Amino acid sequence: MATYQCLKEMTTGDRDRVIGTPLMGDDVVLAKVDNDLTLNQPWSDVGFAISPFLKPDDYRQFYQGFELLFNNTLLDAGLEVPSGFTPKYYHQLVADNYEQHLKVIGKTKLFDAVDFPIDMSMVEKRVSELLKVEVKSIKPMNKERVFHLRVIRPGSADYNPLHRDAWQDENRGAINIYVPLIGSNQNSSLQLCPGSHLWPESATVRSKEGALMNEVKFNVPGLISSDQPIELIRPNPGENEMLIFSPYTIHGLSANHNLNETRISLEMRFWRI
Numbered sequence: 001m002a003t004y005q006c007l008k009e010m011t012t013g014d015r016d017r018v019i020g021t022p023l024m025g026d027d028v029v030l031a032k033v034d035n036d037l038t039l040n041q042p043w044s045d046v047g048f049a050i051s052p053f054l055k056p057d058d059y060r061q062f063y064q065g066f067e068l069l070f071n072n073t074l075l076d077a078g079l080e081v082p083s084g085f086t087p088k089y090y091h092q093l094v095a096d097n098y099e100q101h102l103k104v105i106g107k108t109k110l111f112d113a114v115d116f117p118i119d120m121s122m123v124e125k126r127v128s129e130l131l132k133v134e135v136k137s138i139k140p141m142n143k144e145r146v147f148h149l150r151v152i153r154p155g156s157a158d159y160n161p162l163h164r165d166a167w168q169d170e171n172r173g174a175i176n177i178y179v180p181l182i183g184s185n186q187n188s189s190l191q192l193c194p195g196s197h198l199w200p201e202s203a204t205v206r207s208k209e210g211a212l213m214n215e216v217k218f219n220v221p222g223l224i225s226s227d228q229p230i231e232l233i234r235p236n237p238g239e240n241e242m243l244i245f246s247p248y249t250i251h252g253l254s255a256n257h258n259l260n261e262t263r264i265s266l267e268m269r270f271w272r273i
Contacts, residue, residue: 018222025201031248038246047197048245065117091153113145135270161222165247178243183261189234197248
């Protein structure tokens with residue numbers, strides 16, 4: 001288990017320190033207020049589980065479609081993709097051109113369901129089976145049906161600050177999945193803090209939306225400090241597995257410590273029907 005020291009001990013100028021207007025929450029557990037989908041699961045105490053993702057043949061079709069989608073996205077962003085290119089070397093292709101990288105992630109962070117490599121209902125069915133509750137990847141607020149390919153270059157600061165997704169109202173009541181695709185391992189997989197979905201809001205101080213970290217502005221609020229120790233782990237799901245976790249769980253700071261391999265993951269949210 002990797003341990004990340006309490007953020008209130010960090011000082012101005014330190015890497016990964018969140019800068020923003022501090023907000024203290026009420027003495028309520030949001031996950032309980034919103035009847036978090038994880039609360040009736042066997043893994044409710046930790047807030048996450050690793051589970052098989054798709055049937056083998058379906059996964060092969062999905063993975064082939066993912067590679068094609070990613071390579072076409074690079075072309076759409078203005079990159080020249082050489083013959084035989086593999087996505088794990090994306091960081092070499094984009095090199096130090098940060099503006100080019102921003103163009104790429106501007107496209108990968110919000111794909112529509114029509115771009116999904118297989119019928120998205122297959123994934124919705126799988127998540128529903130696991131939860132024993134019917135869910136769809138459809139946002140209640142605007143009916144969007146989207147997915148995200150997260151791209152984290154090795155040795156970069158491409159990752160989010162520590163946060164709860166549920167600090168943004170549109171994500172309350174949802175459930176998250178993380179599916180490793182490229183370069184996701186013990187050195188790079190998503191980090192989260194087990195059990196933190198059950199902490200009261202009064203245990204943490206967060207920023208308003210638009211947290212600033214490492215001179216990058218994010219959409220999400222960021223964790224500034226915590227009265228609880230922040231002990232992060234990388235559950236590290238394997239090939240054709242998914243990490244399913246509560247949006248009330250504190251997660252982030254998922255740096256890619258691979259030496260020469262980009263991390264790419266599928267990230268989606270689902271809501272009750």
